[in-house]
Structures are given as C-alpha cells and as structure tokens.
Amino acid sequence: MSPGQLRAALRLYVVLGSPNCAGRDPVQVLAAALDGGVTMVQFREKGPGALQGAARRALGGELRRLCDQRGVPFIVNDDVGLALELGADGVHIGQEDEAAVQVRRRTSGLIVGVSAHNQAEAESALAAGADYLGVGPMYATRTKLDAREVQGPAGLARMRAAGIRAPLVGIGGIDAGNAAAVLAAGADGAAVVSAIAAARDPRAAAAELSRATAAVLGALRQR
Numbered sequence: 010m011s012p013g014q015l016r017a018a019l020r021l022y023v024v025l026g027s028p029n030c031a032g033r034d035p036v037q038v039l040a041a042a043l044d045g046g047v048t049m050v051q052f053r054e055k056g057p058g059a060l061q062g063a064a065r066r067a068l069g070g071e072l073r074r075l076c077d078q079r080g081v082p083f084i085v086n087d088d089v090g091l092a093l094e095l096g097a098d099g100v101h102i103g104q105e106d107e108a109a110v111q112v113r114r115r116t117s118g119l120i121v122g123v124s125a126h127n128q129a130e131a132e133s134a135l136a137a138g139a140d141y142l143g144v145g146p147m148y149a150t151r152t153k154l155d156a157r158e159v160q161g162p163a164g165l166a167r168m169r170a171a172g173i174r175a176p177l178v179g180i181g182g183i184d185a186g187n188a189a190a191v192l193a194a195g196a197d198g199a200a201v202v203s204a205i206a207a208a209r210d211p212r213a214a215a216a217e218l219s220r221a222t223a224a225v226l227g228a229l230r231q232r
Contacts, residue, residue, distance in 0.1 A: 010082070010098075010120060012176060015141055018049045018082050019178045019198035020222050021215065026054035027068065029206040036071050038211050043079045045215025047205070048198070050076050051101055053086035069095050084122060089115050101143065104130060113138035124180075126160060128171050135175055143200060144168065146181025147191050150202075162194035169195035185217045192225045 010018070023042050030038045039050065052069050054060055060068055069085065073095045076083035084099045085092035089112055092100040099120025102112055109123050123134035125142045134142060144165045146158075165179055179191035180200035188199045199222055208214035 010140075012140075015120065016176045016197040019141060019176055019200075020048045020226065021046060021219050022049040022051065022178050022180075022198055022200040023047045023205050023215070024051040024053050024086070024180070024200055024202045025206040026052060026056070027060055028054075028056040028058050029202050031207045035068060035206075036075065038206055039072055039075055041210070041212035042205050042215045043075065043081060045205075045212040045217075046219030047081065047215050048219075049082045049084065051084040051086055051200070052097075053202075055086070066091065066094065073097060082120065084120065092116065092119065099140070109134050109137035109139055122178075125168075126158075127164070128168055128173070131168055131173050131175075135173070139175070141176035141178060141197075142168075142173075143180045144177050144196070145179055145200075147179045148182025148187060150182040162190045162196075165191065165196055166194040185214075185221050188218060188221050189225045192222060192229065197226075198222060 025035060027035050052072055054065050069091060073083045082098040084101050085097045086101050087106050089100050100112060100116055101122035103124040113121055120140050121138060122141045122143055123139040125131040125134050125144055131142055145160060147162060149159055176197050178198045178200045179196040183191055183199045183201050184204040191199055205211050205214045
C-alpha cells in the first residue's frame, strides 16, 4: 500500500473488540460500521471479558472476512502471530509491545502501525520501519485504562511542525464533535473506539464521522 493509499485508509479507523461493543455481537457492530463508511479496522480484543484462545481467533477471522468483503484494511493489535495467522493486512503495536524493528522483520509486506506520544517516540518508530503512527491520546478516554497523559491536537501539530511527514492518525476520545480539530492539527484521519463501537446505532455514528472527516480533509486540501 502506497503512503497515499494508507493516508486515505486512515481517514476513519475503527478500533474494536468484544469488550467495546456494549454487549452486542462485534460482527454485527462492525458490519454496521462498515456500512457507515469506516475505512480501516483494528481488531483489539483486550480488557475485561475479552475472548481468549480459539474464541479470539474465531472472532478475528469473522471480522477479517467482513473487511475482505468490503475491501477495507484489517489490522491486528499487538499480536504478530495472530495477524499472520488471520492473513491480516497489518499489525499495530504500542510502546510497551514488541520492538517495531523486530515486528517489521517478521511482517514483510504488511502494514506496521506504532503508537507514539511524542517526537522522540515518533522518530524512533519511523526509523524502525513504521508505516504510520497512532498519536494520542487526543482527549480523555476510558477505553484504554493505561492510557498516557492527554496530548490534545496540539501534540500532533507539534510533530508535524517538527518535520514528521509520515501518515498519522489521532486516537483517544475522538467523536464527531471534536474530530475536526484533530484533522486540522495535521492528522490524516481519526481512530475511534466508543464513538462507533458503543454507539446506539453504529452505522449512523460511522456515517456522521465519515461525513465530518471527509468535509474537513476536503476543505484542508483546497487551502
């Protein structure tokens, strides 16, 4: 995938697993979200009540098939072995996970995303072969209990000002009401969890976010 294609795919990036779906079937939630316009999916099966072993693999396989049917890239969080087993399009790792350079060696040809919270982490991840960076938290979030200190859009803007040109996606507490500020700061897209996965109507929530992100990015390109 070229950098341009990756930037386009990052525009509306949903991160989900069974603990995020308000007790509903994650397959149905994702199907609705894809109908609403989600452009990239990350399978993140973590937290209280998360599936393990064969059940986790089975769910990942179902979500992967949905993404395949829609032509949407499917990323696995923090588990290179599972990503390879499911035939995922990529893997996303955090700062406390396996080193990016090792992941890059194991996943030749796959997309590698890395979470970065500051300039030093961003530069290190890109030097190790990251294709894109997830930058955050943009806003306060209860989805990730071990989340770092809120950076806000200003943190992402500082990365751009310091010369980071790689594809970036903002994450953490983003919804249709604040996504514009994240994109205006220099993000190529918004990564969301609860705003879609826990929404009463995931399709409508995704459609609202899709319209918001498309409008802002369109206006920014015309400047």
